[in-house]
Amino acid sequence: MKKHFGEILVLALLATLSGSIGNVAPSVRAQGEAPTCEAPAGYNCWYVSPSGDDANEGSLEDPFGTIQHAVDVMNGGDFIYLRGGTYQENVQIPLTQDGTCVDVECAGGSWSTIKSYPGEWAVIDGGHRERQTIGHWHSGSGSGWLPDGTWGGMADIHYWHLERLEITGGGNTNSGGGWAASGGPFIIRYCYFHDNTVPGGSENPGAIRGYTWHDSLVEYCYFESNGCTEGNVGNCADINIFSDYATARHPEWDWYTNGPHTITYATRKNEYRYNLFENTPVGIKHKNDQILCARTGSDWRYKDYGDKIHHNIFINNSHAAILAVQDFAQVYNNIAIDGRLSSSEFHATPEMRYITIYNNLVLNERIHYFIPYYEPDVIVNFHPYWYAMNNIVENFDNTWDSASISLGVCMDKDNSGDATVNLTDSIVDRNYVYRPQDEEHHRVGRHAGDCSDWLTTEEFNSCFGTTNYHNPYDAEAPLHPGTSEADTYKTHNNHSLEGTTTIADGGIGGSHPYLEGVILPSYVGPCADDECAWVDTVLALRRLGDIAVTDLHVTNAVVGSGTLSGTITVTLRWTAPVDAVTYTLRYSDTLISETNWASAITVTVPFTAATPGSTEWLTAPAIYTGGTVYFTLKSQNGGNVWSAISNNAFWPHSDVYLPLVLRGYGP
Numbered sequence: 306m307k308k309h310f311g312e313i314l315v316l317a318l319l320a321t322l323s324g325s326i327g328n329v330a331p332s333v334r335a336q337g338e339a340p341t342c343e344a345p346a347g348y349n350c351w352y353v354s355p356s357g358d359d360a361n362e363g364s365l366e367d368p369f370g371t372i373q374h375a376v377d378v379m380n381g382g383d384f385i386y387l388r389g390g391t392y393q394e395n396v397q398i399p400l401t402q403d404g405t406c407v408d409v410e411c412a413g414g415s416w417s418t419i420k421s422y423p424g425e426w427a428v429i430d431g432g433h434r435e436r437q438t439i440g441h442w443h444s445g446s447g448s449g450w451l452p453d454g455t456w457g458g459m460a461d462i463h464y465w466h467l468e469r470l471e472i473t474g475g476g477n478t479n480s481g482g483g484w485a486a487s488g489g490p491f492i493i494r495y496c497y498f499h500d501n502t503v504p505g506g507s508e509n510p511g512a513i514r515g516y517t518w519h520d521s522l523v524e525y526c527y528f529e530s531n532g533c534t535e536g537n538v539g540n541c542a543d544i545n546i547f548s549d550y551a552t553a554r555h556p557e558w559d560w561y562t563n564g565p566h567t568i569t570y571a572t573r574k575n576e577y578r579y580n581l582f583e584n585t586p587v588g589i590k591h592k593n594d595q596i597l598c599a600r601t602g603s604d605w606r607y608k609d610y611g612d613k614i615h616h617n618i619f620i621n622n623s624h625a626a627i628l629a630v631q632d633f634a635q636v637y638n639n640i641a642i643d644g645r646l647s648s649s650e651f652h653a654t655p656e657m658r659y660i661t662i663y664n665n666l667v668l669n670e671r672i673h674y675f676i677p678y679y680e681p682d683v684i685v686n687f688h689p690y691w692y693a694m695n696n697i698v699e700n701f702d703n704t705w706d707s708a709s710i711s712l713g714v715c716m717d718k719d720n721s722g723d724a725t726v727n728l729t730d731s732i733v734d735r736n737y738v739y740r741p742q743d744e745e746h747h748r749v750g751r752h753a754g755d756c757s758d759w760l761t762t763e764e765f766n767s768c769f770g771t772t773n774y775h776n777p778y779d780a781e782a783p784l785h786p787g788t789s790e791a792d793t794y795k796t797h798n799n800h801s802l803e804g805t806t807t808i809a810d811g812g813i814g815g816s817h818p819y820l821e822g823v824i825l826p827s828y829v830g831p832c833a834d835d836e837c838a839w840v841d842t843v844l845a846l847r848r849l850g851d852i853a854v855t856d857l858h859v860t861n862a863v864v865g866s867g868t869l870s871g872t873i874t875v876t877l878r879w880t881a882p883v884d885a886v887t888y889t890l891r892y893s894d895t896l897i898s899e900t901n902w903a904s905a906i907t908v909t910v911p912f913t914a915a916t917p918g919s920t921e922w923l924t925a926p927a928i929y930t931g932g933t934v935y936f937t938l939k940s941q942n943g944g945n946v947w948s949a950i951s952n953n954a955f956w957p958h959s960d961v962y963l964p965l966v967l968r969g970y971g972p
Contacts, residue, residue, distance in 0.1 A: 348383050349380065350386060351369065352369065352388065354370070354388035356370075357369050372387065373396050381464075385419045386421070395439075399441075403463040409490050417465050418466040419465075420466075420469050421469040423918040430474040434477065436477055436481035437484070438475035439485075440462075440486035441460060441485070441487070468493075468495055470496045471499075471850050473498070474500065476502055479503055480503055480507075480509065482545070484514075489518045492522050493513070493522070493523045494524050494526070495526065497849040498529070504535055506537040506541040509545050510545070511531060512532075512543045515545075517570055518546050519572065519574055520575065521576070523577045527849050528581065528585060530584045532585045533586070540592075542585065542628075543582050543585045543587070547592040548571070548593045571610070572595045576613045577589055581620075581843050581847065582619045584622075586624040589614055589627050590628040591629060595631035595632065597611065598633070598659070608819050611631055614634070614639065622643065626641035634660045636661070637662070637663045639666075640665070640666045640668075640840070642669065643669050644670055645670040645671050645672065647675070649674055649675050656687060660674075660691055661692040662691075662692065662694075663695045664831055666697045667696065667699070671704075671709050672696055673707045674711070687712075687727070689727075691712065692732045693734075694735050694825060695735050696710075696736045698741075699740060699784070700742065701738075701741060708745050712731070728749070733769070733771060735812050736829075738773070739778075746762045747760040762774065774811065776801075783797070791841050794831070795837045798828070798834040810827055813827075814827035838896075841896070841898075853950065854882055854940060855880075857877060857951045858879065858954055862874065872926055874924065876923070877923045878923075879938070880919070885914035888914065888921075888940050888941075889938060890907070891936070892905060892934055892936045894933065902937075906928070933956065937952070
């Protein structure tokens, strides 16, 4: 299934551009050559085309016909470019083709890379023939257990980078994934995963599925309708990462000293950011508990090893948006619509430690940390180390087990045991319950005294010395700035929480409970007014896969003076897309979307489109009286069909795009 690709607003580093003042020149154009190889020196680039042949040499002019042949002949660290079209394949990544990096900075090495050719879009369709569409599949559930009794790298692959790909058709009769691989590090960026499904969920299928990932990055991807179509839907996720199962094999919990297990085999230090998840039972799931610290005393050695899950949007994840079941996991600035945020698996025993959930919006669902239903010992004395701060829970109707924010509730509704909950090592503060459907907004344990079971916000605050908020809906002072989809996920800074306290200043602020250098926001919810552009960015990922321009940049700008006052001359750069013949460029002093495209000012583009993948340059004048100016364009093909709108390029911002440079993650 092909998706449209349009307005993808990539976050940029703020910079002030300078240049000499001069005359406003007429529109001019310089055309570059199509890139042929982006691999570092000493590494090869291979090319694959649906019309190619594996008997060919694999060059741009003489491409291979299958991805499998390309990965079989490549060396570790080489690049594979896929020309536009659909590849009906199930690609098995060899264990011998890992990238040559020694860490995620990859100085002196290279990631093994598969990506669409610039300006084109490649689809890999597994056709539900095999378990994976692409990756390296474990041959069985026991294949990853090492001789010392730990789960590890027997079948891991490392330093692979996927970019600008559509991956579908993963999974066969009972399990599978679109990208199925264990180990890492991996980079997965600008990919569209959809319909990677199996009939049942017993084997934990997903769009991305693997064991004990580490140091991996998944960003700017769109996940839609993955997992399973029936059965145990709680096992079916867009991203489904198994732990090392230390909980099952080392019941003493002090696994790093008392058992053969080591941190090497733990799920750790992964980051999932700026992704869109829709219509899958679970968005992101830690399968089973990932223990990263001892259960006695204070053990902070691996406090920086928790996964980071942030700035994602989850829509209609019927079982859960996020199941964060890992010590030190960080879940922040996410938006979940019809999907809960949960911090426990059914067999999480003893309780997970130091999971931190802050500045999220959960609509029509809840945030909770529950007790596993078949662990009666924990039910008697539940002592969580859990932090939930600055979150908004909106329009939740209490269920039999949970209120808007709940801790220590037994998930077995038939269990009559009482749960005492010790919150001395937890923080549940500055959360906002908005337009709740019930009077009791919190639940703590069960039948264990005045400060347990169902509590109003006032009762919870009185019991635990906190400052949480709640309000009914007020049409005169709405929480959200508008009725468009993006606006219903953003918040008004001046929305009142209590008295003069507002969204802008009602947050907890100050230092993170244990992460050095991390400052918690002083606002409540997923973003402040001036930090909400990421919401539009993520929602626009629905258009991944169209042939529209995706990388429009402002590379230089000169503000006019004297007789040229009130003007600006900008230089723009982009990659020519497939099938483009002509362009229309427009600009405005506000962000441009399909809604206001027609009212933006048109700039003549005095040339036809170059060869797909070529670099286009345009220098053009525009009216400018200060503030930010936004540019976007559409292309038109020979049949007079217009593309979707491009990303917005804007000034005064530089064109340094964070996903390409942050933390040294790949080229």
